[in-house]
Amino acid sequence: MAEENSVQAETQIAGTEPKVKPKRAPSQRKTAAPAKATPNAATANTPGSKVRKYSADERAEKLTMIQSLLSVGKSTLKDALKQVGITEQTYYNWKKAAQPASQKTAEPVSQGDDLKDLLDLEEENKRLRKILAERLRAENAELRKRLGMD
Structure with a gap:
């Protein structure tokens, strides 16, 4: 209340009204989200691309191909994955899924x-x-x- 009285007193003394800041209009939102940068455009999930599902045989074939490329020593893991056409995360997921299957084939005991x-x-x-x-x-x-x- 003391502030209101002091503002009124100042305006009466100066003879001017206090300055009021104009209100801003709300900003427009962007309609499309910015595109994410992907290292490999072929593996990006764009509207025109199709998610590829591999069969168990194809997965095993690709894993053995990667192992053979690595054993030769001419390429690194990333190069081998690029040649085969899968991502690093997919490789590790497939490798993890393939391990228990090979362990299950060990002689079952009745x-x-x-x-x-x-x-x-x-x-x-x-x-x-x-x-x-x-x-x-x-x-x-x-x-x-x-x-x-x-």
Whole structure:
């Protein structure tokens, strides 16, 4: 309130109205988003491009081709990927997906074999415990003789 009184008093003394800033009109929004820079225009997701889906055989073929290019030592990983026509992220995704598949093909063990192995281990465990108990009894008896406790 004190400020209003002081502003009114100043305007009456000076005889002029206080200056009011003109309001700005809201700015226009851009209609299209700016295009992102992509390193490879062929792999960019533009409206005219089509997303390519590879079959498992094609993926395996491309992965082996990349491995062969790398093993020769003439090219780097990025060069090999460019020659094959896939991105680095796609390569790592395919490689990760291919690893568990190769591990699954290892010899599957049936449940019957597991049970048989478990029973064999239990029998061996009993046999070894008996041998250990006999040796400990013999050692105990020998120590008692030496100490004269018997």
